[in-house]
Amino acid sequence: MICEVIAVGTELLLGQIVDTNRAWLGEQLALAGIDVHRGQTVGDNQARIVASIREALERADAVLLCGGLGPTHDDITREAIAEVLGVPLVVDDEVVARITAMFEARGRRMPENNLRQAMVPAGATAIADPQPGTAPGLICPVGPGGGKVIYAVPGVPREMKAIVSDAILPDLRRRAGTSASIVSRVIRTWGESESGLAERLADRIEALDRTGNPTIAFLASGIEGLKVRLTAKAGDEATARALLDAEEAEVRTILGPLAFGIDDDNMETVVAAALAARGWTLGLAESLTGGLMAARLTDVAGVSEVFRGSVVSYASDIKFDILDVPEGPVVSAEAAEAMAAGARKLLGCDVGLAVTGVAGPAEQDGQPVGTVFVGMAVGEEPPTSRHLRLPGDRRSIRELTVISALDLLRRRLLEEPAG
Amino acid sequence: MICEVIAVGTELLLGQIVDTNRAWLGEQLALAGIDVHRGQTVGDNQARIVASIREALERADAVLLCGGLGPTHDDITREAIAEVLGVPLVVDDEVVARITAMFEARGRRMPENNLRQAMVPAGATAIADPQPGTAPGLICPVGPGGGKVIYAVPGVPREMKAIVSDAILPDLRRRAGTSASIVSRVIRTWGESESGLAERLADRIEALDRTGNPTIAFLASGIEGLKVRLTAKAGDEATARALLDAEEAEVRTILGPLAFGIDDDNMETVVAAALAARGWTLGLAESLTGGLMAARLTDVAGVSEVFRGSVVSYASDIKFDILDVPEGPVVSAEAAEAMAAGARKLLGCDVGLAVTGVAGPAEQDGQPVGTVFVGMAVGEEPPTSRHLRLPGDRRSIRELTVISALDLLRRRLLEEPAG
Numbered sequence: 001m002i003c004e005v006i007a008v009g010t011e012l013l014l015g016q017i018v019d020t021n022r023a024w025l026g027e028q029l030a031l032a033g034i035d036v037h038r039g040q041t042v043g044d045n046q047a048r049i050v051a052s053i054r055e056a057l058e059r060a061d062a063v064l065l066c067g068g069l070g071p072t073h074d075d076i077t078r079e080a081i082a083e084v085l086g087v088p089l090v091v092d093d094e095v096v097a098r099i100t101a102m103f104e105a106r107g108r109r110m111p112e113n114n115l116r117q118a119m120v121p122a123g124a125t126a127i128a129d130p131q132p133g134t135a136p137g138l139i140c141p142v143g144p145g146g147g148k149v150i151y152a153v154p155g156v157p158r159e160m161k162a163i164v165s166d167a168i169l170p171d172l173r174r175r176a177g178t179s180a181s182i183v184s185r186v187i188r189t190w191g192e193s194e195s196g197l198a199e200r201l202a203d204r205i206e207a208l209d210r211t212g213n214p215t216i217a218f219l220a221s222g223i224e225g226l227k228v229r230l231t232a233k234a235g236d237e238a239t240a241r242a243l244l245d246a247e248e249a250e251v252r253t254i255l256g257p258l259a260f261g262i263d264d265d266n267m268e269t270v271v272a273a274a275l276a277a278r279g280w281t282l283g284l285a286e287s288l289t290g291g292l293m294a295a296r297l298t299d300v301a302g303v304s305e306v307f308r309g310s311v312v313s314y315a316s317d318i319k320f321d322i323l324d325v326p327e328g329p330v331v332s333a334e335a336a337e338a339m340a341a342g343a344r345k346l347l348g349c350d351v352g353l354a355v356t357g358v359a360g361p362a363e364q365d366g367q368p369v370g371t372v373f374v375g376m377a378v379g380e381e382p383p384t385s386r387h388l389r390l391p392g393d394r395r396s397i398r399e400l401t402v403i404s405a406l407d408l409l410r411r412r413l414l415e416e417p418a419g
Numbered sequence: 420m421i422c423e424v425i426a427v428g429t430e431l432l433l434g435q436i437v438d439t440n441r442a443w444l445g446e447q448l449a450l451a452g453i454d455v456h457r458g459q460t461v462g463d464n465q466a467r468i469v470a471s472i473r474e475a476l477e478r479a480d481a482v483l484l485c486g487g488l489g490p491t492h493d494d495i496t497r498e499a500i501a502e503v504l505g506v507p508l509v510v511d512d513e514v515v516a517r518i519t520a521m522f523e524a525r526g527r528r529m530p531e532n533n534l535r536q537a538m539v540p541a542g543a544t545a546i547a548d549p550q551p552g553t554a555p556g557l558i559c560p561v562g563p564g565g566g567k568v569i570y571a572v573p574g575v576p577r578e579m580k581a582i583v584s585d586a587i588l589p590d591l592r593r594r595a596g597t598s599a600s601i602v603s604r605v606i607r608t609w610g611e612s613e614s615g616l617a618e619r620l621a622d623r624i625e626a627l628d629r630t631g632n633p634t635i636a637f638l639a640s641g642i643e644g645l646k647v648r649l650t651a652k653a654g655d656e657a658t659a660r661a662l663l664d665a666e667e668a669e670v671r672t673i674l675g676p677l678a679f680g681i682d683d684d685n686m687e688t689v690v691a692a693a694l695a696a697r698g699w700t701l702g703l704a705e706s707l708t709g710g711l712m713a714a715r716l717t718d719v720a721g722v723s724e725v726f727r728g729s730v731v732s733y734a735s736d737i738k739f740d741i742l743d744v745p746e747g748p749v750v751s752a753e754a755a756e757a758m759a760a761g762a763r764k765l766l767g768c769d770v771g772l773a774v775t776g777v778a779g780p781a782e783q784d785g786q787p788v789g790t791v792f793v794g795m796a797v798g799e800e801p802p803t804s805r806h807l808r809l810p811g812d813r814r815s816i817r818e819l820t821v822i823s824a825l826d827l828l829r830r831r832l833l834e835e836p837a838g
Contacts, residue, residue, distance in 0.1 A: 018441075026433050027435070038459065038461050040457065048457060055474070195532040218491065290717025294714075301779075304733055308734040311729075314722075314727055318767075347737060360720075
């Protein structure tokens with residue numbers, strides 16, 4: 001069963017809004033076992049919408065149009081579907097009654113325009129939005145055999161999701177006659193390039209290519225590392241999840257500490273959880289990151305249990321006066337270590353983590369742009385530091401510094417038994 | 420001149436990532452006067468990419484492929500273009516040299532895979548990413564006449580944007596031979612709703628509707644306020660810019676201090692410039708924002724002239740011990756004022772700015788989620804504070820706090836003569 005999604009709306013082509021519907025629909029269709037090979041985006045032009053639908057029907061069993069069902073003159077998805085099917089638009093009295101009742105319930109006059117939404121291609125079924133909203137979705141069987149189908153849903157994400165979940169996915173599953181469950185899981189990694197991960201996992205990928213189930217894929221997440229997505233298919237969900245569990249264990253064995261979490265985990269939630277598991281508190285001293293590391297940590301709800309604060313020492317004399325850093329070059333291992341020890345003491349924590357470096361645009365203390373020192377002070381241990389060389393522009397260097405420093409802390413925490 | 424954008428990547432069809440590139444490209448193409456009628460999304464399948472390109476070439480003068488230029492086995496945009504053009508892939512020695520040098524500069528081993536990125540369809544021009552990055556873009560003239568063209572850019576937004584701005588838009592404009600100059604400018608505003616702005620500007624909008632040039636449009640930027648976009652068209656760029664200048668002056672007169680900047684200005688660049696113009700330095704004390712305000716300010720290159728640092732006092736006792744806040748409720752006007760004065764003194768600055776409040780999920784000190792106090796201490800003046808009630812979830816409240824506090828500082832700075 002192949003489905004093609006056509007997003008309708010000139011505002012999408014002009015870039016006035018980002019199409020988030022396609023990703024949501026893609027995920028739902030994939031999870032339902034429906035194949036999606038191509039997608040289209042088309043403006044509010046009837047001839048072009050008609051051409052898009054005809055082309056999609058050549059390639060796919062089902063075509064899902066998203067958008068263009070509203071009340072205004074440029075909402076012409078209904079007209080385009082009727083043209084493709086060679087049928088007239090007819091008034092659906094139930095939809096009229098529902099729209100009228102909704103306006104009455106809100107005590108508002110119904111603009112005449114809204115009755116446009118009660119026009120449906122002859123032979124189609126209107127799907128009421130289960131939540132309040134005026135535009136119904138449409139299920140339009142194609143041809144007398146009814147082998148193919150055109151669906152239409154409003155572009156408003158809330159209405160679209162409700163109609164797709166409640167009516168269209170069940171209809172698609174029924175037509176496809178699929179009983180397979182498809183589940184997926186993302187393993188988040190940090191510290192290796194895409195090609196490097198591919199080399200490490202080459203044998204595993206080859207083995208999976210032979211069976212085709214589970215499958216493995218890499219997704220770049222920009223500055224946030226790479227994701228390894230595992231997808232498994234089985235007759236029922238429990239079996240599919242068991243396949244995923246087994247594959248996750250295989251991949252984690254190969255990747256070791258490169259794998260830092262799964263699915264919605266990110267570096268800061270993982271670090272916060274690791275600190276909490278050990279009952280440790282954290283304080284920061286930040287120079288080039290200027291508060292970015294503290295901002296990311298405090299994005300985690302409940303982090304106040306483990307995070308005490310940060311000294312953003314952007315000016316050098318703040319490092320000397322407040323953090324007790326010895327006078328001298330502030331982009332150095334010595335400064336990073338003194339900052340970490342100073343933050344730990346001043347903020348009264350178990351661990352002090354500090355970063356100092358050159359984000360650019362100009363070099364500093366004779367050090368090139370991208371030079372970063374990460375300092376760490378754990379309890380009464382002597383502070384330690386790491387020297388990093390980070391690529392990219394100012395923003396990239398700052399963000400890479402944050403995630404690199406948090407990753408170093410994560411790896412240090414792995415050495416301690418969790419409570 | 421019609422351009423069709425094809426987004427390449429199975430991850431887009433499966434909904435693993437949201438395609439934000441299409442909107443950005445759509446906006447840039449529209450501003451360049453290039454028409455976009457249709458768009459496609461296609462998976463990492465050579466036959467389907469080839470079919471997509473062929474169909475797009477039937478309808479459009481230029482086809483822009485986005486994605487599938489990376490180093491791995493499923494990056495096959497290069498191969499698909501070569502098949503459409505009926506040419507072989509050849510090694511581009513310059514690209515090889517550049518990729519090799521980049522890995523050497525980072526002190527990392529280059530995985531063999533990366534050389535795939537140096538293969539280009541014969542007759543195509545490789546466009547180096549002006550910032551470090553390995554995938555070059557491609558300009559591939561179609562056929563001997565060279566009337567049509569295929570472009571390819573990486574899917575990574577930063578690399579895509581750089582290559583499109585620097586090489587592809589100029590090439591498109593040249594091919595389009597557009598003589599009309601279309602220029603636009605965005606006036607950034609903060610502190611008024613879209614309908615409120617529309618009311619204030621109603622007369623101006625009506626006047627512009629009569630002439631049709633310049634035009635005016637509103638763009639929501641989420642948490643960052645609203646943008647008022649002015650677009651002017653003329654026979655040459657100087658005339659178009661003069662139209663814009665005149666219209667900007669009209670709109671600024673109407674909006675007054677609601678307008679805080681233009682185009683790439685944001686609240687932090689404007690605040691940094693206003694501090695610099697007065698020779699003032701700034702220090703922060705942040706509670707609920709946890710470093711976010713400092714992080715935004717330090718995103719501005721050269722901000723070290725005016726920004727000294729921040730104390731992120733997430734734990735209450737850090738407020739009492741380090742910032743000299745009197746014991747008592749920390750979500751209060753008194754605490755915000757004491758934090759501002761404490762930060763000014765500790766960090767040795769002209770202005771101390773402080774925020775304390777409840778980002779949620781739970782209430783604190785008997786104050787509901789969304790309660791925020793902004794404190795400001797300027798020189799020897801007694802510190803002042805403002806009480807805000809902000810909407811939304813934890814993330815929204817934190818971000819609104821930052822921009823609201825910076826806006827209060829901006830308005831205070833407007834009261835002082837600039838040097």
